[in-house]
Structures are given as C-alpha cells and as structure tokens.
Amino acid sequence: xxxxxxxxxxxxxxxxxxxxxxxxxxxxxxxxxxxxxxxxxxxxxxxxxxxxxxxxxxxxxxxxxxxxxxxxxxxxxxxxxxxxxxxxxxxxxxxxxxxxxxxxxxxxxxxxxxxxxxxxxxxxxxxxxxxxxxxxxxxxxxxxxxxxxxxxxxxxxxxxxxxx
Numbered sequence: 306x307x308x309x310x311x312x313x314x315x316x317x318x319x320x321x322x323x324x325x326x327x328x329x330x331x332x333x334x335x336x337x338x339x340x341x342x343x344x345x346x347x348x349x350x351x352x353x354x355x356x357x358x359x360x361x362x363x364x365x366x367x368x369x370x371x372x373x374x375x376x377x378x379x380x381x382x383x384x385x386x387x388x389x390x391x392x393x394x395x396x397x398x399x400x401x402x403x404x405x406x407x408x409x410x411x412x413x414x415x416x417x418x419x420x421x422x423x424x425x426x427x428x429x430x431x432x433x434x435x436x437x438x439x440x441x442x443x444x445x446x447x448x449x450x451x452x453x454x455x456x457x458x459x460x461x462x463x464x465x466x467x468x469x
Contacts, residue, residue, distance in 0.1 A: 334395035335364050337371075337414035344373040347383065349432065351375060356431030359399035359409050359439055361417065366392040375431035377439055380417065381460075382468040401438050402445040415439065418460045421446040424467055426455035437463060 361380025
C-alpha cells in the first residue's frame with residue numbers, strides 16, 4: 306500500500322505540472338498570406354493591390370482568411386479601435402526595406418509587432434493619408450528617414466492620435 310502512495314506521490318505532480326505547462330505554452334502565430342488581386346480592404350472595400358505604399362493583414366483566431374488593409378496606418382488603427390475584434394492571432398505588414406513604393410510586394414511580410422516604423426515622412430500611404438512605414442531593421446528605417454524625413458517608432462509606441 307505504501308508503494309502505491311509513493312507512486313501516486315511521484316506521478317500525480319508530474320501529470321499536473323505537465324498539463325499546466327502545456328496550457329502556458331505560446332501558440333504559434335499563423336503564417337502571413339500572399340497578397341492577391343482578390344484582396345479587398347477591410348475599411349474601404351477597395352482592391353488592396355491598386356494602392357501605393359505598404360499594406361497590412363490581420364489574421365483573427367476565428368477566420369482562415371486575413372483582413373486586408375490598404376495601408377499600415379489602417380492596420381494599426383484596427384488594433385487600437387475598441388469597436389474591432391480583439392481575437393488577433395497575427396498582424397503582418399509589408400517590409401519596406403527593399404520594396405518598391407508603388408508595388409511593395411505580395412510576400413514580404415513581417416510581424417507588425419517587431420517592425421520599426423517611420424512616421425511623419427513625406428510619403429503618403431495607400432489612401433493618400435500619412436503612413437506608418439514599416440521596416441525589419443532600424444538601419445533601413447534610418448536610411449528611409451535620410452531621404453524622406455520622419456521619426457522612428459516601435460509598434461507599441463505609435464501614438465493613437467497618429468492613426469485615428
């Protein structure tokens with residue numbers, strides 16, 4: 306009988322601990338989707354690829370298809386709006402490090418939360434409004450600033466007043 310209690314004393318905590326660890330593991334974000342001509346802007350309902358500047362996509366936990374945005378500014382605004390869903394699985398933006406402003410790319414996505422953003426540059430975004438221009442490195446963001454002006458921000462430091 307003592308052997309059974311000893312065995313339970315060893316096994317039970319192991320099971321409880323491993324179950325608790327499984328619940329605390331980070332869920333891997335779904336990968337970004339390729340931008341196609343069928344992608345329609347979430348706010349403007351216009352074809353995303355017909356707009357200049359960087360784009361964004363947000364993947365929600367309860368949808369397979371991403372929500373598309375004609376500008377990074379609109380992408381960030383979605384995350385800050387109390388009216389929008391908060392079940393965000395991933396946020397991606399075009400990496401403008403080596404991208405063409407008129408055609409920033411279909412597959413050059415970076416995690417929006419890791420990007421370096423240039424705000425208040427001379428470049429306008431997809432809807433002609435001021436744009437938050439994303440880069441995968443601070444060096445590329447600084448190079449952009451030397452040509453187009455602006456100031457560098459990280460995702461969580463972008464002022465809500467800039468995107469609303």
